[in-house]
């Protein structure tokens with residue numbers, strides 16, 4: 001059962017270049033089906049559109065970003081609701097209670113000049129009418145922190161008194177205190193050292209197993225995905241180019257780009273220099289015609305330059321957008 005879907009989602013930045021309107025095609029025709037209770041990882045190099053995609057999933061679409069086409073649907077009360085058809089009031093109601101978002105570089109979610117307790121209080125009061133502070137605020141927050149293995153004393157700290165890793169775990173606790181069904185986290189471990197990363201990953205796993213919710217987790221770090229994700233979607237230049245279970249992505253990667261991403265994982269003791277897929281992702285204002293990866297792909301043929309391969313199921317539960325496996329083209 002899916003809990004969040006997209007259909008043909010296109011989200012472009014509309015920018016002005018020397019007086020001319022240009023489109024940055026950051027999310028370009030993405031179909032997703034996120035399942036209930038799964039941890040879905042979104043991977044891809046910098047600039048591939050990961051943040052833009054999840055901002056759009058959260059309905060956080062403000063100029064210069066525009067949804068050009070497609071839908072985002074949340075499953076609510078056994079029905080699918082189109083979020084772009086909701087008014088602002090409804091959207092505000094379901095944010096944080098139904099779906100929550102831990103933005104990239106999210107230390108800023110905590111108010112730096114107030115104790116952590118006030119961030120929680122402010123957050124909860126924005127969503128719930130509190131009559132009995134002890135019963136409806138203090139106790140549930142303390143229970144939540146305890147359930148996540150965080151010391152209750154942090155409530156009386158200022159954010160700067162906490163380590164970076166603890167601050168990030170507090171951010172996760174804050175984003176999950178209203179028990180949302182879906183949590184979206186954008187690079188929640190990127191600024192942290194390895195030990196701290198492990199703490200945050202474990203916390204996200206604990207949140208998932210205690211709340212039985214869905215986590216959509218974005219990072220360019222394939223090692224983190226290997227540790228936490230049930231399924232992984234690989235993005236390249238605004239498109240989803242492969243999707244499969246974590247075992248399949250690492251054990252049987254199909255798309256040459258995925259093979260490159262995995263091959264570029266540093267291995268202990270491996271000092272060999274990686275020469276595959278040199279270069280960087282293309283500009284999303286003028287992406288290459290055809291497969292967007294072909295300029296970097298050592299297996300590209302004329303077909304790859306001429307048409308865009310469509311993301312289709314190659315093996316059960318394993319999709320790829322590559323002419324090595326299927327002749328299906330995107331119709332453009």
Ligand SMILES: Nc1ncnc2c1ncn2[C@@H]1O[C@H](COP(=O)(O)OP(=O)(O)OP(=O)(O)O)[C@@H](O)[C@H]1O
Pocket residue numbers: 013015024026044045046047048049050051052053064104220284
């Ligand atoms: N406000 C903006 N105006 C114009 N273009 C933007 C804007 N924000 C992002 N972009 C462009 O959209 C594309 C996708 O960016 P996005 O931030 O979604 O990538 P990302 O995969 O999250 O990268 P990173 O791994 O660096 O966080 C990039 O080409 C980026 O330059």
Ligand SMILES: [Mg+2]
Pocket residue numbers: 050051052104186
């Ligand atoms: Mg990003």
